[in-house]
Amino acid sequence: MSVAKSASRRASRLTTVGPGAEAVFHLILGLFSLACVVPFIFVIIISFSSEPAIRANGFSFLPAAWSLDAYRFVMRLGDQLWRSYFNSFFITVVGTALSVLICVLYAYPLFRRDYKYRGFFTFFSFFTTLFGGGLVPTYMVSKFMLGLSDNYAALIVPLLVSPFYIIVMRTFYSSTVPEALIESASIDGSGEYRTLFQIILPICLPGIATIALLNALAYWNEWFIAMLYITKPQYIPLQYLLMRMQNQADFLARNSSMIGAEAVNLVANQPTETLRMALVVFIVLPIACAYPFFQRFIISGLTIGSVKG
Amino acid sequence: MTRAPAATRPILAHNLARRKKTLLLTSMALPGALWLLLLRYLPMFGLVFAFQTDRIRPTLWDRVIKNAWTGFKNFEFLFTTSDSWRMVRNTIAYNAVWIVLGLVVSVAFAIILNEIPRKFLGKTYQTLMFFPYFISWVVVSYFVFAFLSPDKGLLTFWQRSLGQTPVDWYNTPGPWPYVLTLAYLWKNVGYSCILYLAAITGIDASQYEAAGIDGATKWQQVRFVTLPHLRNMIIILLIMSVGKIFNSDFGLFYNVPRDSGPLFSATQVVDTFVYRALAKTGNVGMSTAAGLFQNVVNFVVIMLVNTLFRKIDPETALF
């Protein structure tokens, strides 16, 4: 396998870019990548800065004093933090698996030119990207009719289908799957489901990995859905934990004059910037670590494509 | 059945097979279709709120039948303000420029990433480019603030140390189109790049080999193999983003400029106007109306673009 892999890789690179061009590429990509990661490093630095130093000098790449206070504070969230971590992982894994399955299934008939209702189902999904009932009706239907309230379904179901990913997946099918392949499978007597799962999907792995990655990101980053449908602390995912602190601090800052004697205390005891940054670190790290995993699928898709050729 | 003329039997069998195929393929689309029906089509009833008074009723049904009709009154606020033109201009101009810029930059990056011989470095770049996507606009706004803050910003310090008068960033709209554009590209290029990259990795290696044997240079390979292959993906993403031409990324326009009033001439878009207008009153009728109006504009634009592409090449059109 590895021999075939490297051989085909080499074959595909019969003509490579010149060293000058390569240097320019590295420069461009290197600078851009740096720009992409610097803010995150900055976030990490802030999370380790001491609060009085920030008060005195603002955010800085080289804080006057370091401190672990923010992390100590995060640890004091204790059970809630780990519970939220678990929730985020759980909804990301289950949600991604389900939504990829639904997406792959829905997109496949849309790609089949011999499918009678192709046009209808394409439009049926696409139309929803253009028109929607708005927040309140969606909320009413989801919460009161479908019972999406304070349960894991409430965190998973609202993001299950994305017309955008369906269309992207359809495009992946149409640019990777030769039609002759489906015809020959059908002549061989392969059923539609078998054709899809055993013949088509394996060659579409890069596409699936991409869709899975995007879905996983969407689930991991989601907080708005949680804000709408979750009130019980045991279901709160990590992002919402952060956003809730954010919203609380903003609200208190704006309305302290209306809250009464408790306000002085409340405002003073709001989680500090460093704490919020520490939470961002907690949020970003796991998914950043998971990224290479998806990447391997995308790369291995390349290999399969080459071997097939 | 047994008495059917011999000639019709294969046709019947063929019909049966075709029906079975249709049935099976439809069954694949069903779970998704059901979801769309329940979570997207059902709430569309709410669109009638746009044409009704904003009276609260215990159920959706009560609301739909009992609330008085107001015609297009809920839409008026979008057009009567003296800022209508400014926000429409900002919304469309930013989107138009960003669609083109985003497309060029992400496709270019995807191609470059694919051409880098050192796969390890390529993968590293790719991973790093993805980081901004995780960081919410709120956090980005802290980051931008760290540079531009009027008393403690890095840029402010730097300008002071050079003996210049520092720019009062949050009260000077001039530079903001560039700041917003940079922020947009920074956050989105890694994301759309991965879609193109995945499409590129799906290309059959033999096509490059064939081109290589024919003596094509690298540039020619890109032009004649990679780009044609990406065409579908480019057009689809293009149509999809054109379908959002009247919407904006709220956090980018609201959080990143820190909701600063003096910057409105550069940062006010339809979404922020509507948000500011209705945040306190929470008028459901008016917010539904605003959303509906945006949707209609998007719909018209996307239909035009789709028709255009269908005229050029029926295969590339979305539907």
Added chain:
Amino acid sequence: MKRILAFALTLALLTLSLAGVALAADDPSEEVTIRWMLDGSNVTDDSAVLEAVNAYLKEKINAKLEVIWGTWGDFDNNSVLNINSGADIDIYFTCSWSANEYSAYAKKGAWVRLDDPANNLLEKYAPNLFTVLPPVLAEGAKVEGADGVGVYGLPGYKEVAQQYTWDINTPLLTELGYSVDDVSDFYAFGDILAKAKEAKGADFYPLNIEGAVLERMVNHSDIVDTNLLLSFEFDPVNPAQSEAVIKSRYETDGYKKFVEKVREYYQAGYINPDMANHESSGPARTNAQLSGAYLIGTQTYAPGYDRQASQERGFEVTFKPAQAGIISTTSARGAMMAISSASKHPERALQFLALLNTDPYLFTLLAYGVEGVHYNLQDGKVAFTDKRQDYLPWRNGLGNITQLPLTVDDDPDIWEKFAKFNDAQGVPLLGFAFDATPVETEMTALINAANEYADPLNAGVVDPAEKLPEFIAKLKANGIDKVLEEANTQLQAFLAAKGN
């Protein structure tokens, strides 16, 4: 496509019509669950409290309580969505200053009218309730709602008055050779501020303000609409004697004079440039307060603040009144409870609220937790345990806080001070709430205009000579005159009705 839509339509209509169950008369023998949505709470474990509450409520009114503990971030989002969508919630927190605003939602039909002549719930189920509350609260609760002028919510009894004070860093002021008496006229602050700036260096901003509050303090202008477009200027000494007229806040001569002075102070370096922006100003202000890096600040006062602020900041803080305290519609509706029009048991919900506001046992239980778990009594005073961290509702948002026992940290005279503070004069506009629905279209544009100009002008970061005329032109172009006329017409009607 059409067929599918038709199908969806039928399905939805069927389901929804089933959902609309008709209200049955309240049957006291049937145990019901009352769902209560609160905001501003920090509660992770309510089991012990609810167990005790439910045992008590079962016996008293045959009901069970279920609380949805909204947080501080939930005022603007969650509760509004629930109210708008007719959620299965019986009682909501509401008030005059957040997005789930009392009068607007009364107008929209979100609340049950409690003194509706048709059923007069208030008389039947809570006859004594308003006798324990100050009369101004009853006056403040009256509003023109969907079912006519009446009471749509029960006011909480906390600070009823409102007073703006100068927040003074006393040790620093003494150090500079001044006394608290020297801090009185905003227009004469110049010398003190200059001296502070000189003594403390370029990075020190002596004036630690919230621009919009400063403006209200200096011009003695009360809030009329939540978006601060309109103002009512009252007499700082005799508020009850003020002339009842509504003005366009940003078009008065007083406002022009104010922004010019603020601009002068800003250019002299007395105000932190972060104050122009509401996102930066909050943290910047808190930082300055906690580290004592200010001389004079702005503060909405409430009894007990001095003590709490001095403890929190570690130096002596003086709050010096800038004007007499007033009771206005905004302050009287600072915290209320309203029964949702979607509630299936409004009678029982009202019985619960009546009990909550008149029964110290129940109220203390809900506000402070269970004795022996969340607090212990030391000499009759409440001393909280560590468990209290799991159960921290927003006390002032719950109801009649005068029923509570003292805590060990409280000022022993707090209730006397409280009573004295609440003994302020009511302004002529007390009870009047501007109904913006007739001019909603104009308001949307005006709100955006105010967002664009007000904060920077109030903090002095932009030049009023250039920006104020621009601002006023924009207000005029978007119909401020129409809004102002509407507001004064409504006010005249209100005063006429009140006179009768």
